[in-house]
Amino acid sequence: MNRKSRTDDIHPAKAEQQMPWLEWLASAIGLLLVLGIFGVIGWQLFSGATTPPVITVEVENVAPVEGGYRVLFRAYNNAGEAAAQVEIEGKVTAAGEDEETSKAILDYVPGHSARQGGLFFTRDPHSGSLAVRAVGFATP
Amino acid sequence: MNEVTVTSERYAIGLARAFGGAIIFGLPLLMTMEMWSLGFSMGRGRLLLLMGFTLAVLVGLSYFSGFEKTFSLKEDAMDAFAAFGVGVITSAVLLVVLAVITFDMSWGDIVGRVALQSVPASIGAMLGRKQLGDEQDMDAEEERKREAGYGGELFLMLAGALFLAFNMAPTEEMILIAFQMTPWHALALGVLSLGLLHVFVYSIGFSGQENRPEGGTFLSTFLHFTLAGYGVALLVSLYVLWSFGRTDGVSVAEIANMLVVLGFPASLGAATARLVV
Numbered sequence: 291m292n293r294k295s296r297t298d299d300i301h302p303a304k305a306e307q308q309m310p311w312l313e314w315l316a317s318a319i320g321l322l323l324v325l326g327i328f329g330v331i332g333w334q335l336f337s338g339a340t341t342p343p344v345i346t347v348e349v350e351n352v353a354p355v356e357g358g359y360r361v362l363f364r365a366y367n368n369a370g371e372a373a374a375q376v377e378i379e380g381k382v383t384a385a386g387e388d389e390e391t392s393k394a395i396l397d398y399v400p401g402h403s404a405r406q407g408g409l410f411f412t413r414d415p416h417s418g419s420l421a422v423r424a425v426g427f428a429t430p
Numbered sequence: 431m432n433e434v435t436v437t438s439e440r441y442a443i444g445l446a447r448a449f450g451g452a453i454i455f456g457l458p459l460l461m462t463m464e465m466w467s468l469g470f471s472m473g474r475g476r477l478l479l480l481m482g483f484t485l486a487v488l489v490g491l492s493y494f495s496g497f498e499k500t501f502s503l504k505e506d507a508m509d510a511f512a513a514f515g516v517g518v519i520t521s522a523v524l525l526v527v528l529a530v531i532t533f534d535m536s537w538g539d540i541v542g543r544v545a546l547q548s549v550p551a552s553i554g555a556m557l558g559r560k561q562l563g564d565e566q567d568m569d570a571e572e573e574r575k576r577e578a579g580y581g582g583e584l585f586l587m588l589a590g591a592l593f594l595a596f597n598m599a600p601t602e603e604m605i606l607i608a609f610q611m612t613p614w615h616a617l618a619l620g621v622l623s624l625g626l627l628h629v630f631v632y633s634i635g636f637s638g639q640e641n642r643p644e645g646g647t648f649l650s651t652f653l654h655f656t657l658a659g660y661g662v663a664l665l666v667s668l669y670v671l672w673s674f675g676r677t678d679g680v681s682v683a684e685i686a687n688m689l690v691v692l693g694f695p696a697s698l699g700a701a702t703a704r705l706v707v
């Protein structure tokens with residue numbers, strides 16, 4: 291193979307006339323990927339990718355675990371810009387008792403994307419009212 | 431007919447080396463956390479510009495040393511697209527395997543991560559032939575570098591600086607180092623960068639070393655190549671830092687510190703561009 295390619299190199303002009311089909315294929319796939327990626331990024335550019343984060347949190351699951359209760363939540367960023375260090379705070383309040391607060395921090399919530407996490411409580415969230423919300427974020 | 435299959439076969443080997451290059455040169459950044467978050471958080475306009483810049487650099491690199499010998503601008507462009515495709519496919523597959531990309535992510539998120547990661551991977555694909563292949567058309571390559579003159583020299587420095595600077599720039603450490611350095615440290619690092627750039631290019635005989643221009647004194651060589659090279663390295667550093675949003679709202683003095691920090695790997699990249707490219 292090596293020997294053959296060396297002899298081929300002596301006649302570079304020949305290769306110009308016959309471009310291998312594989313080269314066409316590889317270049318065409320590359321071009322398609324370029325157009326696709328530029329398209330998606332460009333589309334984001336003009337579809338509100340620069341609106342600051344709006345984060346809503348919904349509780350997905352509450353389960354008794356060893357030592358208390360676990361609340362799984364899903365934080366969704368409705369806006370285009372990514373949020374960093376999103377602090378999620380959950381409160382359980384029951385009549386006549388002190389409220390219990392738990393916190394979690396999500397490193398990133400990208401635009402139009404969701405991230406999941408969990409909070410632990412010692413008290414049963416069903417015993418009172420449970421509120422989980424995003425308290426704040428930093429821009430990345 | 432037989433001729434065609436032979437050349438396709440050779441192209442396939444070049445393509446395989448390109449995949450090898452994309453994996454090896456792209457791996458450090460594929461496993462860098464900041465690259466994942468920058469993929470979705472950096473400005474879309476800046477990302478788009480960076481991809482365009484990368485494609486232009488790929489066309490130039492294809493001229494000097496692509497994964498196959500080229501004869502025209504059309505072929506250089508085709509090779510640049512092919513290298514870009516190899517970079518994108520490699521990045522996408524590896525990011526999925528490393529669980530950086532999961533399919534419950536939004537499209538913008540996924541495409542952003544793959545797009546940013548494809549910058550080092552596609553340059554790696556282009557360099558793959560040179561680093562992993564046999565040395566069959568070294569002569570043609572050397573001839574091109576000689577023909578290209580001063581402009582070509584600066585382009586190679588730019589490509590080398592971009593490649594090495596891009597490997598460091600996403601990390602938090604660049605900023606941290608800039609913050610903890612005093613002006614004396616920054617000056618020392620700047621002088622060290624210039625010194626190493628000059629020595630690497632003209633004195634210690636790496637392969638592809640530049641011969642001092644005929645009749646050139648130390649001073650004229652220094653001004654012409656070393657200072658120009660450091661200038662290219664600093665500009666590339668500024669561009670990369672700006673792309674990643676590291677310069678937004680930062681004071682000029684602090685930006686200067688960051689430039690010197692990132693300018694160190696960038697100038698080493700510029701100095702050794704002839705080795706790698």
